[in-house]
Each structure stands twice: as C-alpha cells, then as structure tokens.
Amino acid sequence: MKPTVAVVGPGAIGTTVAAALHEVGHTPAIFGRTARAQLELRAGDDRVVVPGPVRTDPAQAGGAVDLVFLAVKSTQVEAAAPWLTALCGADTVVCVLQNGVEQETVVTAHLSGGRVVPSIVWFPAQAQPDGSVWLRGGARLTLPDTPESRVVREALRGSRCSVELAADFTSLAWRKLLQNAVAGLMVLAGRRAGMFARADVAELSLAYLRECLAVARAEGAALSDEVPHELLAGFQAYPPDMGTSILADREAGRPLEWDIRNGVVLRRGRAHGIPTPISDLVVPLLAAASDGPG
Known part of the structure; x- marks a missing residue:
C-alpha cells in the first residue's frame, strides 16, 4: 500500500519535493497559506505540474497521514502548528525540510504525535514571479540513518530527489x-x-x-x-x-x-x-x- 503523504509549505523547497513525489506516484496532499490550483516545477527542459488544490484550512486535512514534509521556514513553524496537529498521528513521520541544526527541538515543541526526522537540503530552488519554481541543479536530501528516515527514502525512491542516510x-x-x-x-x-x-x-x-x-x-x-x-x-x-x-x-x-x-x-x-x-x-x-x- 502506498503511504499517504502531505507537504506543508509549497514554497521553492516544498514544490520541488512535491514534484518529485508526484513523478513516482506518491502525489501528496498540499497545504499552505495561499490557495492554488496546482504547483509547477521547472528543471532544465522538464516541466512538472503537481495537481492541487493547495488547501489553506487545517479542517480540510482529512486526518493523520503516514508522512509529512514540513517545508516552512523556522520563522513559520508556529503558524504551521495547526497543520501538524491535523495531519500527525502517533506513527506519522515528519521530515523537516528546513535550515539549521535545531530542527528536532523546534518542531517537536509543536507536535502532540509523530516522529521528527531532520534533514539537510542540498538543492538550489528559486520561486519565480509567475508562481512556478526553478530548480537550478540536482535535488538531494541527507537524513540521519534511522528507521524513520527510511520511510522518507522509500517514498522518494526513484525520484528526481535522491535521499542519502548518514551515520554522522x-x-x-x-x-x-x-x-x-x-x-x-x-x-x-x-x-x-x-x-x-x-x-x-x-x-x-x-x-x-x-x-x-x-x-x-x-x-x-x-x-x-x-x-x-x-x-x-x-x-x-x-x-x-x-x-x-x-x-x-x-x-x-x-x-x-x-x-x-x-x-x-x-x-x-x-x-x-x-x-x-x-x-x-x-x-x-x-x-x-x-x-x-x-
């Protein structure tokens, strides 16, 4: 059975990961501050359209999912907390696509359930004036070598976003x-x-x-x-x-x-x-x- 996946924060990083998931058949539910019909990623000659809609009300979440990609900045975690409450159950894996070395501490403070996986994002993605995202290089994530990280790696397996697990x-x-x-x-x-x-x-x-x-x-x-x-x-x-x-x-x-x-x-x-x-x-x-x- 395919995991249920959600992306919270469809900015440059969130759109890139949503497109990668969509291309391998794990199209995520998308949640953010601004309603949109779809997301669009441009990478070289490729154009990937991820069907929406982007939902803006946590009441539209529809219950807990298996995997959440949290792609908001650290300054926006508190505002995203209602989405985490709506989407996370005891077994939900929350992969934090965010800068810094304090991801677990910052995000766990806003969780009542779920397990946090910090990440390192190694790709240059830039939002464009027309709302699309321009991916200017290869997409790669590094995660700690844990069972929760393997859930993330499996969801993105074979996609344009590679996942590596690091012992250190x-x-x-x-x-x-x-x-x-x-x-x-x-x-x-x-x-x-x-x-x-x-x-x-x-x-x-x-x-x-x-x-x-x-x-x-x-x-x-x-x-x-x-x-x-x-x-x-x-x-x-x-x-x-x-x-x-x-x-x-x-x-x-x-x-x-x-x-x-x-x-x-x-x-x-x-x-x-x-x-x-x-x-x-x-x-x-x-x-x-x-x-x-x-």
Missing part, C-alpha cells in the same frame, strides 16, 4: 550550517553570489567560517580545516546572480531566519566559552534587518 549526520548538518551562516553576509551587502569574488569579502568569509568551525567542532562535528576554503570555493563557483533564501526574504521584507542560521553560532559559542567576534557583529545586524525597529 551531526557533522554534515553543521557543515551545511556553516554554508548558511556565511550566506548571511549577502543580506548585509545586499548582493548575490558574485560578491564572493571580491578579495576582501573572501577574506572576511574565511574568518567567519573559521569562527563557525570552532563552534561546530565543540558541538561534536568532525570537520577538517579545509572546510572553510571548500565552502568559499563553492560560493565563488555559483553563477554571479545566484541568491539565497535569506536574501530573498530580505528583499521581500519578510522575517529572516537569522537566529537558526547565525544566532545559533553565537549562542553555542558562548555556551562553550569560544570567542565569536564576527558573530558578535553579524548577528545583531541581521536581527535588526529582520525585526527592526526602524
């Missing part, structure tokens, strides 16, 4: 967090990936990444000294016009995920007694850009 999920999650943290500099500069070609920005980025690396290691991540250089090289290899979700939120005037992407380094650094002078500067500026006043 902590190290990979912190590596992705370092990437997300340095992307916050794009918000402060108001520029896209091309900015990392500047020598001064590259120098600042490496210093910030080394600071984050020290905190990650204190949290149990096994990451080499080369990781900052590898991550910077990745940004320098992106198309100059490549953005990031936190920059898109800033440009649209939406709240920023500054705490789970950048604030966590400052918080955990202080807990371990690690100096974080760059975070001491970057985090208040990102917080102010997000929350004001002014």
Whole structure:
C-alpha cells in the first residue's frame, strides 16, 4: 500500500519535493497559506505540474497521514502548528525540510504525535514571479540513518530527489550550517553570489567560517580545516546572480531566519566559552534587518 503523504509549505523547497513525489506516484496532499490550483516545477527542459488544490484550512486535512514534509521556514513553524496537529498521528513521520541544526527541538515543541526526522537540503530552488519554481541543479536530501528516515527514502525512491542516510549526520548538518551562516553576509551587502569574488569579502568569509568551525567542532562535528576554503570555493563557483533564501526574504521584507542560521553560532559559542567576534557583529545586524525597529 502506498503511504499517504502531505507537504506543508509549497514554497521553492516544498514544490520541488512535491514534484518529485508526484513523478513516482506518491502525489501528496498540499497545504499552505495561499490557495492554488496546482504547483509547477521547472528543471532544465522538464516541466512538472503537481495537481492541487493547495488547501489553506487545517479542517480540510482529512486526518493523520503516514508522512509529512514540513517545508516552512523556522520563522513559520508556529503558524504551521495547526497543520501538524491535523495531519500527525502517533506513527506519522515528519521530515523537516528546513535550515539549521535545531530542527528536532523546534518542531517537536509543536507536535502532540509523530516522529521528527531532520534533514539537510542540498538543492538550489528559486520561486519565480509567475508562481512556478526553478530548480537550478540536482535535488538531494541527507537524513540521519534511522528507521524513520527510511520511510522518507522509500517514498522518494526513484525520484528526481535522491535521499542519502548518514551515520554522522551531526557533522554534515553543521557543515551545511556553516554554508548558511556565511550566506548571511549577502543580506548585509545586499548582493548575490558574485560578491564572493571580491578579495576582501573572501577574506572576511574565511574568518567567519573559521569562527563557525570552532563552534561546530565543540558541538561534536568532525570537520577538517579545509572546510572553510571548500565552502568559499563553492560560493565563488555559483553563477554571479545566484541568491539565497535569506536574501530573498530580505528583499521581500519578510522575517529572516537569522537566529537558526547565525544566532545559533553565537549562542553555542558562548555556551562553550569560544570567542565569536564576527558573530558578535553579524548577528545583531541581521536581527535588526529582520525585526527592526526602524
């Protein structure tokens, strides 16, 4: 029997996963803030239309499902909590498609049933003005190696979104967090990936990444000294016009995920007694850009 699947939050990431599920016969029920007839993903020459509708009322959920993909930002989890209540039973697996290393803590606080699977999202998907989503590369998820994660892998088996299970999920999650943290500099500069070609920005980025690396290691991540250089090289290899979700939120005037992407380094650094002078500067500026006043 096919599992019953739901996607909560049909933005760029949610649409990509919904399209992947649809292509392999696991078309999900879709829930979000805005009613829509369907979702559309564009990837190269492919165009995938996922039938809707996108439902906006938790009363329309129809009961618990086997698998929920929660694809809202950390700033939207509280608002999505009614959907989790409506869709989750004791055996529901909730795969969190979200940034950060605190997914389990954040989402579990809003669950009365279900089991949370954190994930690392490794694909560039961008929402387009016409409502479609442009997938600019291959789609891949990394999950911890647990029985719940295998439910997710089975649902996406054979799809355009590959799933890998990692024995050392902590190290990979912190590596992705370092990437997300340095992307916050794009918000402060108001520029896209091309900015990392500047020598001064590259120098600042490496210093910030080394600071984050020290905190990650204190949290149990096994990451080499080369990781900052590898991550910077990745940004320098992106198309100059490549953005990031936190920059898109800033440009649209939406709240920023500054705490789970950048604030966590400052918080955990202080807990371990690690100096974080760059975070001491970057985090208040990102917080102010997000929350004001002014």
